[in-house]
Amino acid sequence: MNIKGSTNIVGLIGHPVEHSFSPPMHNAAFQSLGMDYAYVAFDVNPNDLSSAIEGARSLNIKGFNVTIPHKIEVMQYLNELDEVAELIGAVNTIDFKNLKGYNTDGIGAIKAIEEVTKVKDRDVIVAGAGGASRAISFYLARFGASSITILNRNVERAQSLADDVLASDLIGDVNADSISEIDNLLGDADILVDTTPLGMDPHIDDEPIATADNMHEDLVVFDAVYNPNETVLLKEAIKAKAKPVYGIKMLLYQGAESFKIWTGRDAPIDVMEKALNEYLGR
CATH class of the missing domain: 3.40.50.720 (NAD(P)-binding Rossmann-like Domain)
Known part of the structure; x- marks a missing residue:
């Protein structure tokens, strides 16, 4: 992966995050499409959630996935919620263009x-x-x-x-x-x-x-x-x-939905699935 001054950053916030399968899946997708993006996992303590969102906006981060324990708490720091995310009462994807929360798990x-x-x-x-x-x-x-x-x-x-x-x-x-x-x-x-x-x-x-x-x-x-x-x-x-x-399919497709929210492009499902399976040693 070639990180440059122009590289767009997206990522994951949670606590803990070190075992996440999302970075290899998303970075393989960006690389296959020649997109100037990188996906990074950030371990955010619950006490630091507000400052993490504010800091991400200041750093021009493009989007986040959100995992345990932040999916509900993070909603109070967003400007807008997708209709289904509001019904569910939890967010797993943030688009920083308008600070809008989505839920792609379902x-x-x-x-x-x-x-x-x-x-x-x-x-x-x-x-x-x-x-x-x-x-x-x-x-x-x-x-x-x-x-x-x-x-x-x-x-x-x-x-x-x-x-x-x-x-x-x-x-x-x-x-x-x-x-x-x-x-x-x-x-x-x-x-x-x-x-x-x-x-x-x-x-x-x-x-x-x-x-x-x-x-x-x-x-x-x-x-x-x-x-x-x-x-x-x-x-x-x-x-x-x-x-x-198989549960890995849910992880794959929720990631693909997040990818489209952030980039406006359809995710390369086959590339993402291959990366997941390789990461899992399958």
Whole structure:
């Protein structure tokens, strides 16, 4: 990479950030298109978030990705929010042209799933009720899912998210239940989305939220965990001859959406995916 006085800087803010896969993915994209950009990861302590945003504006940084723990807190320092980011209540991308916040996590998941099946008119189960679940649930509604059932150990938290999605008027059928009910619900589901951290490295041998015994061949199973690539849940899906969707695809597509927000250009998906796989040693 040739860094010059004219190089445009974009990057990631979070705490911690040293294990991020985003720099190799984005820098490979910039290099392949001959763009004078560089992507850098910045570890920003939560106490320094305000000064980090102000400093980035002063330094003419073009854009940020935002990761844990800043996705909600950062909104107060922005001038404008994209409509869906406002609904979700969290931001993972900032465009400094107008200091506007976006959330590309949900669209990243949708594009990953739609490599395998359309979301429109499908009955979807979403496991988990945290930030990723929230982002994906609103986008499932926006893309025409027939119904969404949100499952969580804390059913009140699942119900709160279900109520918020229902209040958006994007969908008319949103329900909440305990994660313990998943085996009874999978038979009628078209898509299962797992946003829980179960199976994430180093806990790769966690018990999956569902097993092959309760899956069917027409089920699409998406796991937002991308390290390891083939989680315990996806292994069960493959055993059941269901259709697996890998979490790395969500990372890829959310990054591609951020790339377009910052540059106005379509991201080279194949280049970014190759860089991700190389970085992960695949």
